[in-house]
Structure formats: structure tokens, C-alpha cells
Amino acid sequence: MHELSLVASLFDVIECHVKEQKPKAVTRVRVQLGRMSGVVPELFETAFDTYKKGTLAEDAELEIVVVPVKARCRSCRRIFRPAPDAYSCPHCGSDRWKLLEGTDIVLEKIEIEI
């Protein structure tokens, strides 16, 4: 379980983007979690709520958007969304494909009060 250290990195990125503006508070944080990022949204939320205490984001609301997996087939070049536990291209059956989306943890936007 590494949600807490991910949240720590999240706060580093937030800090880096708000410090110039000297906000009174961070009020909303929107994060995209890839379905294959290895992060459990509920655990991420708990870690966020623990970590935010005593920071500028003390009362911030966390919004999580789960990003589905998207892949491109290397044989037929088509883009598809692999279902959990399905590891071949639904168009041609090939198992040679490249993940395009769904593995990252992205800080999408922040709302601050200034």
C-alpha cells in the first residue's frame, strides 16, 4: 500500500503550482486515477484526508476521476478498451498491443481561494 506516499507526491505538485499565488486555501483537488495505476481510489481518498490535516488544503474536497484503460493493437492498429482480465484485441484477437491510457496518476486541476 503506497497511497500515502503518492498523496505526498501529489501535495508536492500542488504546492509547486500554488505557492506563487499565496492562496488562503486550496478548496478543490481533481485527480485522474488510471484503472491500471495500481491505486485504489478509496485508499487514495483516505490517505488524502489524513495528509491534508494542518495544510492549506485542510478543507479541500478531493474529486477522483477513474480513467479507463485504452490500448492500441499492434497488428490491426485499432484502438480499444481492454476489459478487466481480457488481454487480447477484440477486433483481431492479437495479444500484441500497447497501453495508451489508464496507468497514470494525474493532478488535473486545483481550485484555490485567494
Add this chain to the structure above:
Amino acid sequence: MKRGTPPAPQTRAGRPAVSRSRRKEILVREEILGTNRKVAAELRKRFEERGVLAVNMISSPGAGKTALLEALADRVKGRFRMAVIEGDIETERDAERIRRKGVPARQITTGGACHLEAKMIGKVIPSIPGDVELLFIENVGNLVCPASFDLGESLRLVLLSSPEGDDKPKKYPEAFLSADVLIISKADLFPHLPFDAARAAREALDVNPRLLVFVISALTGQGLPEFVEFLAARLAALRHA
């Protein structure tokens, strides 16, 4: 006579101007592991410039990472200079096991964290001999979390030991997805277990078709000569790149 509260000065929009707060949205769109990635990229550049093949080893606890390193130490002696960075939550034990083989080893104890991060590697690099050729990083025993953290390695191994069962790659896809090599370990136990090595390999290849698969026993040495030749080839490729 007490004066009443003066009316708050009005802004043009008609809202009180005393509380001048307003909310503002900042678009970021940044990968939060970006910092780790940056540090890892610097490490990778440094390793590659110095001709060091850095290898990150990931597996569940007890899959045989340290045992494989002990067996490798005997095999590469006199041929390649090897060093090991050991990641564990607590204790120096694994580093001590490696040192007993005459190989320099540096222990990182994470004190709770379930994975190593690039900056932890950066910190211990100065204590690794400068002329090392094969640098193994044994990650904290955990099949999930270490997969998210690039350590600047050029090669990532995932170990799956036969007692864990052949159905693990699809249950824990992250580590298999990000690895270059799958080592099916404890091959000497195959006769005693309902483990189907072909199925384990098939499942892992479904998840990640570019995996190279080795079947190894650290105990009997099965599969080790092939694996050492593979490492030698990767080291040569890195040096001639």
C-alpha cells in the same frame, strides 16, 4: 451613543468588498510521479554513461530475490563486478547475506514504505564502488507498489516463485506489465506443486507480450547459466550503445 455597523463598501457587482476572497481554478495536468521520474531519468543517464547495468528486482516477499543474488554472486565472480542495493522495511539481513558472498551491498531500510523510490537510490549511490558493472536493486518484497516507481534501472525483473501459484500474473498485472523479464523461480519445487510453469508464462505474456521468460532455481542452479549470458549481452549492448 453607539454607532451601528457601517454598511460594507460595495463593489460594482454589488457584493461586499470586505472579504476580498475569490476562487480560482488552476489547470495542472501533471503526472504526480513526475518528480520520481525526473530523478530516475537522471540516474539512468548516469548509469548508462558509466556502463553500469542497473537491474530492479520486484516480487512478493520471499519469492527468492536474495537467494537469486547469492547464486548470481558465485556465477559472475571474476567475470563482472557486481554490487547490490537492498530495500527492506526493516533490518540489514539481506545486505549481510550478500556481503557474505564477497559482494558489496548497501541496505536501505524504508521504515514502513512498501517500495523504493528514485531519490533513495540517488542517496546511496556514492557508497557503491565506482567500477561496478552489474548493479542489482532488490526492491521491498511487494508485487504491487514497487511497479509504480522507476528507479533509473535499465532492466526490470519480476520474480514469480512456484509456491505462489501460476494464476498470479493476471491477478497482479502491474508488476508484470512494467517488467522486461519474468523469472519463474524455485523451479526445483515443480515436482511437488500443482504449479503449471507454461500457464504462468502464458498469463504473464498475455499481460505483457514483450516479457522474456527464464525458469530458474537458485538452489540447484537450473537456468542460471542462460540468465548470466543474457545479463552479459545486455551489459555489452549498453556499453556499445
